[in-house]
Amino acid sequence: MVQVLIADNHPVVRHGIRSTLEQHPSFHIMGDVGTTSELFHTLGKKQPDVLVMEMDIPEINGIAALRKLKQDHPNVKVLIYSGQSEDVYALSTIRSGASGYLSKAADLSYLADAVLKVSEGGMFITNELAQRLAFDEGTQKPRRFFRKLSTREVEVLKMLASGKRNKEVAQGLNLNEKTVSTYKARLMKKLNVDNMVDLLQQAKALELY
Structure with a gap:
């Protein structure tokens, strides 16, 4: 059973999130x-x-x-949701330690999927958001790398960049090691590199760690 804490200053919103997640038998x-x-x-x-927190x-x-x-509670996985500009804040929250970002404008059906994925050690961003992350924060400069990568590829790259081995990535994303390879x-x-050092440099350029 996944233990979930909700953090939002609006009682109605908290109630709505609670009601939605309580319909899921795993939460x-x-x-x-x-x-x-x-x-x-x-x-x-x-x-x-998992902490579901309004930004x-x-x-x-x-x-x-x-x-x-x-810093104080490194084992708590955090899913951020917000009505703020996704282009500006999504990458910042992930870079700051969040395991996922969900817009308040996203379909409600994403919520349970996001919490479940984050609880399993994965990273959650919608495919739509991945496309919007193709732009630099506030500048609208194309992030060519993100345009090339699928959501799953971003997840794998982020975990590799954090120092995870293939086996750990496989376990965190519920894949087998061959698939991770x-x-x-x-x-x-896609990132036009031929070794792990350069691959991690590209992850750094994407500010994934």
Whole structure:
């Protein structure tokens, strides 16, 4: 059973997320909070598997709260959702430690899939968002790399960039090691590199770590 904590300052939104996730047999909602002080107080007593957090939760800026959370509670996986510009904030949240980003404008059906994927160690972004991430933050400069990569390839690259071995990537994404090797070969071809050092340099250029 995946233990989920919800953090949003709007009671109606918290109720909506809770109601949606409670329909899924794999989730248990262990609680919800409305501010970052409540959030860190709760995390001091009990920790969820997945935190579903609104980026604009009051008191501490969402990115700053995310960085503090990942520093103090590194095992808690975080799914950020927001009504803010995806082009500006999605990559920043992932770079700051989030395991996924979901727009409030996304179809509601994505929510349970996102929480489940994040709980299993994967990274969640929609294919639509992957396309929008083809632009630099605030500049609309094309990110040619992201345009070339599928969502799954971005996941594999991010995990490799974080130091995961093929076996760990396979376990985290529910793949077999041969499939991970295939993804690595695709990544090298798409990013025009022929070794892991250069591949990780490309991941750094994409600000995946």
